[in-house]
Amino acid sequence: MASPGKRAFLIRVKPEVLDAVERLAADELRSVNAQVEVLLREALTKRGRLKKGEGGGK
Numbered sequence: 001m002a003s004p005g006k007r008a009f010l011i012r013v014k015p016e017v018l019d020a021v022e023r024l025a026a027d028e029l030r031s032v033n034a035q036v037e038v039l040l041r042e043a044l045t046k047r048g049r050l051k052k053g054e055g056g057g058k
Helices: 016-028 032-046
Strands: none
Touching: 016 032
16 A cells, blocks of 8 residues: 555566666665655656655655
């Protein structure tokens, strides 16, 4: 179940992409879910789709 204020969704990725995210999450002491959220926020901010500070980011 999703945390309050968050929505759950299913994502399909290639095994090598998931492996890379798992390694990055471990290196940064995050869960895979938290790491995916960080990567999404960074990409959206870089592309101008999310302002810094929006989306629950730090």
